[in-house]
Amino acid sequence: MIDPKRLFFLFLILCGAGVVLAALLPRRANRVVLAWIGSLSSLTILWVGGAVLLSGQAWQVDLWNIWSLGPMVLKMDRLSALFVFIAGLVFLPVSIFSASYMNLPKYVKRYGFKSFGIYYHLLLAAIVLLLVAGDMLSFLLAWEAMSIFSYLLVNYEHEKEDTTKAGYLMLSLGEAGTIAVVLAFFLLARTATGLDFPALRAAAAGMGQASAWAIFLLSFFGFGVKAGLVPTNIWLPLAHPAAPSNVSAILSGVILNLGLYGIVRFNADLLPVKDIGAGAIVLIVGSISALVGILYAVIRNDMKEMLAHSSIENIGIITAGLGAGFIFRIAGLPALAGIAFIAAFYHLLNHSLYKALLFLGAGAVDYSAGERNMDRLGGLIRVMPWTSLFFLVGALSIAALPPFNGFVSEWLTLQTMLRSVELSSMGIKIIFALCAAALALTAALAVTCFVKAFAMSFLGLARSPKASKAVEVNRSMQAPMAILALCCLLFGILPTYVIPVLDNTIATFTHEHMVDELVPPFFTAPQGNARFPQEFVSEFHDLGAQVGRTFLPGQGLVVMHRGTEHNPVVYAMSTSYTFVVLILLMGGSLILFRVLTRSRKVDRGPVWAGGVRQLLPKMTYTATGFSNPVRVIFEAVFRPVIFDEMRETVAEHFLIAVKSQRQEVYILERTMFSPLARLGRWLAALLGKIHSGSVNLYAAYILISLGIVLIIQRLM
Amino acid sequence: MWEWVWEGIRSGIVTTAYPAREETASGVSPGFPTDLPRTFAAAGEASVAASCCPTEALLSEDQQVVLREPRCIHCYRCLRQTETPLAWQWQGNYEWAVSPHPRVELAKKFGRSFRRSLHLRILDAGACGACLSEIEQLNKPYYNMHRLGFFVTPTPRDADVLVVAGPMTEHMxxxxxxxxxxxxxxxxxxxxxxxxxFGGVFGTSFASMGGVASLIPVDILVPGCPPPPLAILHALLALIGRVEPAACELNSSSPGGERGD
Structure with a gap:
């Protein structure tokens, strides 16, 4: 066993080497070096993170001791390790993908590759350093570095005006968030003896309620900007289409997680929220984010913009899970809190996997067809079968369909929401009910969204010449998608092996292990387990809960929450057995079908196209058409502005052309940012009035303000 | 919405009892002339009498005038003209569907599985709209074809019967x-x-080929212009062998009915 600490330094050396090589090597070699160094360093952190996750042995490196501020510490506990592991899981395929993807003519012609390679490795290093930072100073330094390098990568196509604008918005909102985080840290550090996390934790224990609330709000807002929660997520749908697809995958798969890491580190670990209202805020913000995100995801036709909105949705679901966890924890229901946190972390892991997969898929489509608008794609399954397959896996996962991973975590989140019946406060129960309804609607709309995404891009006829000329991408772009798709499947069918790891992770801040609440030890029972006596296990033996006991390790393959005597099984499922049954059923029915129809004559005719002479691609269903019902139903949310332009003949009775244009302003921009901007302009105009340009008047202002200052000085 | 429920309860079952019992309500059918053939004194007289028909449904053979039912459009001209009074009766029945195949053969075509589940694809080959509006009646409570297992489907992929209305226009x-x-x-x-x-009042022209049978084999024909809903029901029932098709002659050598000539 290699010491994780040494491997971590190897990782830093690799990143440094990546930067140096990217700066020195010519373009051709540079891409290969990026793929190798990037994937090697990802493998290193995968190993480091995995080792800490499994063994639970946290390691710590003390860096310099800064005068009056205390030591700078790097420390990896299981919480950090989980996020580092996820980062590695995303960076590994993305690094391989980047090598071919950055070969796109639109990048090669205008932009250098050196800067990309340098920023890429620096970003990787900054992200990992941020996650292992054990004190405030290094955390904030790494946070800033991460913000800046991610901005630089998003703004890769800096000659485009849209990209630059999106980049600035991302940077400015991110910095606003950082300021809030810094303020929260200052408030927390006010009474602390040092800036390292244990000192802050100790200081937080004696914190007053008002300060606790202020810290909670500041940090939740600050980290919420990076995570993409409402109301500060307007940068996200702009940044994603602007960024190269591989950077988008990192943005969604890793960087949004960092915001959640901040929320968890702050509000669950350093200063655990004590007020149930704070938990409710997290829950509500999460649910609203989920709903708003998916509503816009359904109606957007740009593949990457759709995925960006869908990221907002998924982050919302995770946040809602965290909020539920906070509330249960404060209400004194540790078992439910543990399950809620496990559900949230599971969803976080899953989201990183399938969103990275989908972004790589969108990148592959963009690479090969040169088009991301689903209205102008179509029919790609015939020319890009492998990409289609992997994209389909991603779509099924994100639409929460078994046996893929999205199902497990979303099912757990919704089940957690339903357990709110055990709470005593009626108000909180109502909030839970509404949020659960919003999440259920979200889940349903997610299916619509990804049926559209897959069907309109890959099925049907090619609706543009570009789409009809697409070819399958090369193996080095298929392999990363294959890795992620395989992970999606594995994390979907083996939840009982993932949940104990996640349980250990959340135990770093809840200090209680809840794995038995969710995965009953059917394989190892009943040796000395009071909660799971022999009778209980044998009751489920007949149902097949112990199938595989003799040859499989672990606790069992069934996810089950056990209630009281009155209600022995609250909920239960097993995707592992479902997967086996699914395969047997599908295989069986296929064989049965073949056998039954063996002697039948099969007639093959042309596709029925409504009897038209020639089915033109422009006649077929488009993405806009598919999502139109949603657009009409939720018109109150979208508030579209429609411009109709009609041309009539001389007689003025017959329209010869109708052109209807529809513009939608993002709801948060409409309701939050536009009024704020108007207020700012109004204030500026008001202040502008006192600037007449006359020097005498300015002298008078100075005199008056001097007088006021003197008076105040005198009075105090 | 409650009025609908109340209205439904108040009015009871209005659906026709056909085919279990004969439908006798007045106006269910425009009818055909009956009591044929009629003999005239001279052959010329017969052809004059037959010439009043706009669609050549009346045919003079020597001194006789015979009716070719599939061509009749219930225009009443033969009844109203005074020069050579035919003085025929009009019969109000509706069981007109004619098939080139006997009942046994029809029943064999679909077999037992389709007797209570037959899906129709309606195809408008250039109709004026009358036939389609009669089909529409079948979906309404009075005729309610679902009770007999007939359903309309939007795609021929699911259809068992292609119901073609209108003259076979070139465009269709x-x-x-x-x-x-x-x-x-x-x-x-x-x-x-x-x-x-056979093309009806439109006949054959540069734009229309007349009957459907000029393109595809037809299994059952429903005379009438338009055929009343009960006639269509009868045709559908005859198609799956649940009732006997009408015994009228097709007067044509081609197996799928008449070609417009």
């Missing part, structure tokens, strides 16, 4: 052929109304 030739090709076997074609049988 390709769609009709592709719809027929798209249907799975066993499949049948129902020619609905005088137009689909």
């Amino acid at each position: 030739r390709q769609p009709l052929l592709s719809a027929y090709e798209a249907m799975p076997t066993p499949k049948a074609v129902l020619a609905l109304g005088a137009c689909a049988i």
Whole structure:
């Protein structure tokens, strides 16, 4: 066993080497070096993170001791390790993908590759350093570095005006968030003896309620900007289409997680929220984010913009899970809190996997067809079968369909929401009910969204010449998608092996292990387990809960929450057995079908196209058409502005052309940012009035303000 | 919405009892002339009498005038003209569907499985709208074809019967052929109304080929212009062998009904 600490330094050396090589090597070699160094360093952190996750042995490196501020510490506990592991899981395929993807003519012609390679490795290093930072100073330094390098990568196509604008918005909102985080840290550090996390934790224990609330709000807002929660997520749908697809995958798969890491580190670990209202805020913000995100995801036709909105949705679901966890924890229901946190972390892991997969898929489509608008794609399954397959896996996962991973975590989140019946406060129960309804609607709309995404891009006829000329991408772009798709499947069918790891992770801040609440030890029972006596296990033996006991390790393959005597099984499922049954059923029915129809004559005719002479691609269903019902139903949310332009003949009775244009302003921009901007302009105009340009008047202002200052000085 | 429920309870079952019992309500059918053939004194007189028919449904053979029912459009001209009074009776029945095949053969085509579940694809080959509005009546509570297991489907992929209304216009030739090709076997074609049988008042022209049978084999023909809903029901029932098709002659050598000539 290699010491994780040494491997971590190897990782830093690799990143440094990546930067140096990217700066020195010519373009051709540079891409290969990026793929190798990037994937090697990802493998290193995968190993480091995995080792800490499994063994639970946290390691710590003390860096310099800064005068009056205390030591700078790097420390990896299981919480950090989980996020580092996820980062590695995303960076590994993305690094391989980047090598071919950055070969796109639109990048090669205008932009250098050196800067990309340098920023890429620096970003990787900054992200990992941020996650292992054990004190405030290094955390904030790494946070800033991460913000800046991610901005630089998003703004890769800096000659485009849209990209630059999106980049600035991302940077400015991110910095606003950082300021809030810094303020929260200052408030927390006010009474602390040092800036390292244990000192802050100790200081937080004696914190007053008002300060606790202020810290909670500041940090939740600050980290919420990076995570993409409402109301500060307007940068996200702009940044994603602007960024190269591989950077988008990192943005969604890793960087949004960092915001959640901040929320968890702050509000669950350093200063655990004590007020149930704070938990409710997290829950509500999460649910609203989920709903708003998916509503816009359904109606957007740009593949990457759709995925960006869908990221907002998924982050919302995770946040809602965290909020539920906070509330249960404060209400004194540790078992439910543990399950809620496990559900949230599971969803976080899953989201990183399938969103990275989908972004790589969108990148592959963009690479090969040169088009991301689903209205102008179509029919790609015939020319890009492998990409289609992997994209389909991603779509099924994100639409929460078994046996893929999205199902497990979303099912757990919704089940957690339903357990709110055990709470005593009626108000909180109502909030839970509404949020659960919003999440259920979200889940349903997610299916619509990804049926559209897959069907309109890959099925049907090619609706543009570009789409009809697409070819399958090369193996080095298929392999990363294959890795992620395989992970999606594995994390979907083996939840009982993932949940104990996640349980250990959340135990770093809840200090209680809840794995038995969710995965009953059917394989190892009943040796000395009071909660799971022999009778209980044998009751489920007949149902097949112990199938595989003799040859499989672990606790069992069934996810089950056990209630009281009155209600022995609250909920239960097993995707592992479902997967086996699914395969047997599908295989069986296929064989049965073949056998039954063996002697039948099969007639093959042309596709029925409504009897038209020639089915033109422009006649077929488009993405806009598919999502139109949603657009009409939720018109109150979208508030579209429609411009109709009609041309009539001389007689003025017959329209010869109708052109209807529809513009939608993002709801948060409409309701939050536009009024704020108007207020700012109004204030500026008001202040502008006192600037007449006359020097005498300015002298008078100075005199008056001097007088006021003197008076105040005198009075105090 | 509650009024609907109340109205439904108040009015009770209004659906016709056909085919279990004869439908006797007045006005269910425009009818055909009866009491044929009629003998005239001279052959010339017979041809004059027959010439009043706009669609050549009346045919003079020597001194006799015979009726070719599939061509009748219930215009009453033969009844109203005074020069050579025919003084025929009009019969109000509706069981008109004619088939080139006998009942046994029809029943064999679909077999027992389709007796209570038959899906129709309606194809408008250039109809004036009358036949289609009669089909629409079948979906309404009075005729309610669902009780007999007939359903309309939007795609020929799910259809068992292609119901063609209207003269076979040139523009609908390709769609009709592709719809027929798209249907799975066993499949049948129902020619609905005088137009689909021989071209009706439109006849044949540069734009119309007359009857459907000039393109695809027809299994059952429903005379009438338009045929009343009960006649269509009768045709559908006859198609799956649940009732006997009408015994009237097709007066044509081609197996799928008449070609417009």
